Amino acid sequence: MDSTGGGSKVSGWATAAQVATTFGTTIGLGSLGSGYYIFRKGRMDRYASEFRANLSEAISGFESLNDLITYEMANEVAATAVYARDLEPFFEDAQKALSLPEQDFDEFVKHCFDESPIIVAIHTRLTQTCEQILSHIEPSMTRYQTDFPGAYRLTRTASTIFARILREHKRIARKEKIWQGILRYLRAKDALRDGDTDRLRAAFSGYLAMAIARSEEAAEDDIDDILEMLRIVGTAYMGCSDKRVLKNRAEQGRVRMRPWPEIPTFTEELYEDEKALRALLESDKGAESEPFLEFHRRVARFEARRKEN
Numbered sequence: 001m002d003s004t005g006g007g008s009k010v011s012g013w014a015t016a017a018q019v020a021t022t023f024g025t026t027i028g029l030g031s032l033g034s035g036y037y038i039f040r041k042g043r044m045d046r047y048a049s050e051f052r053a054n055l056s057e058a059i060s061g062f063e064s065l066n067d068l069i070t071y072e073m074a075n076e077v078a079a080t081a082v083y084a085r086d087l088e089p090f091f092e093d094a095q096k097a098l099s100l101p102e103q104d105f106d107e108f109v110k111h112c113f114d115e116s117p118i119i120v121a122i123h124t125r126l127t128q129t130c131e132q133i134l135s136h137i138e139p140s141m142t143r144y145q146t147d148f149p150g151a152y153r154l155t156r157t158a159s160t161i162f163a164r165i166l167r168e169h170k171r172i173a174r175k176e177k178i179w180q181g182i183l184r185y186l187r188a189k190d191a192l193r194d195g196d197t198d199r200l201r202a203a204f205s206g207y208l209a210m211a212i213a214r215s216e217e218a219a220e221d222d223i224d225d226i227l228e229m230l231r232i233v234g235t236a237y238m239g240c241s242d243k244r245v246l247k248n249r250a251e252q253g254r255v256r257m258r259p260w261p262e263i264p265t266f267t268e269e270l271y272e273d274e275k276a277l278r279a280l281l282e283s284d285k286g287a288e289s290e291p292f293l294e295f296h297r298r299v300a301r302f303e304a305r306r307k308e309n
Contacts, residue, residue, distance in 0.1 A: 048242040051144060058137045058155050059234045065133055065162045066223055068126055074169065074212035075205075076124040081173040082205040084120040091197045091204075098187055098200075105187060109180050118174040130166055134159055147249045149257055150276025151233060156260070157269050158226045165219050172212050182207045221305060222266075225298040229270070232291050232298075236280050244283070251279040267306055270299040 081087075090112065097108040137159060145152040172178060182204055237245060255276045263269045274295060281292035 045242040048245040051148065051245065052237050052240075054140045054144070055151060055155075055234055055237060058141050059230045061133045061137045062155075062158050062162065062227060062230060065130055066227060068130055069162075069165060069216055069223075071209070071213050071216075073124070073126040073130075074216060075209040076126055077122055077169045077173050077212055078205045078209035080122050080124050081118070081120050082201050082208060086116075086120055087118070088197075090116065091201055094183060095195070095197050095200050097183075109183055112180070112183075113176045118176055118179065120174065122170045122173055127166055127169070130162065134163055148252055150252050150255070150273050150280075151237070153257070153260065153269065154229060154233060154273045154277070157266060157273065158230060161219070161222055161226055161266070165216070165223075168215050168219075169212050172215055173208060178208065178211050179204075182211075222302065225301050229273075229295055229298050232281065232295050233277060236277075236291055240280075248280045252276045265306065267299065267303040270302055274299055 093108070093112070097105050097112075100108065137155065141152050141155045185207065186200070186203060237248075240248070257272045257276055258268075260269070263272065274292075277295070278292055281295055
């Protein structure tokens, strides 16, 4: 009887221990699951915050590029080309040619670059600063090409526009037809026949800078529109909660966009970006204007300019 009673007590304690262990395990698993959820949520919130910070930094970079592309840059690029050591023989010959009879002068201009084309390297303080900014923006935004393709590709379009402007500066600075045109213009002015190569180079550099600056003016509308589109998107994201940013990540993931290499024009690419960003821009209820409609208007301006040209 004593042994039976003792066995019942042992069995009772064993059952209680098992219940306690099971209960403790359940609590432990619950705590573990809760901890993982908090960890994952914190990680995703940080991801959303980092995305907004990188996007904001990229937009600031593009604003800086806009501030750097000025007549000062055009003057730097022109002077770098004109005062290149390799072109000293050209300016010595050009100075002499200014005093030749008209027919001989025309022959000189036609053939002055036959044997020595303009292939000078152009690396100025301002062009290198611009290139450094662009090289920083690209990797900081590339990581979002899958999660936020609309935002990423918009920054890539902006990068392409600014990079093209820099290439155009250098192309014009080396374009032989422009050099020939400047030489003919200086001959027509008849002011440098009795001068020296220093005066010729100074005048030449000024007119070449003007030609480069005209290309900047032609790109001003494109720059204004792409910057405004970036500001619209940046403002929309900055006004979002982390949860809304992550929701937009899922929204953009559901949008089918044409692959970048298959898109031949800026306009078509911007319409693809607009498609991916539409849900975000239409949900920005706190904006003073209508972000999606303003974004679309800027894309339409791009399209209208391309049709005019």
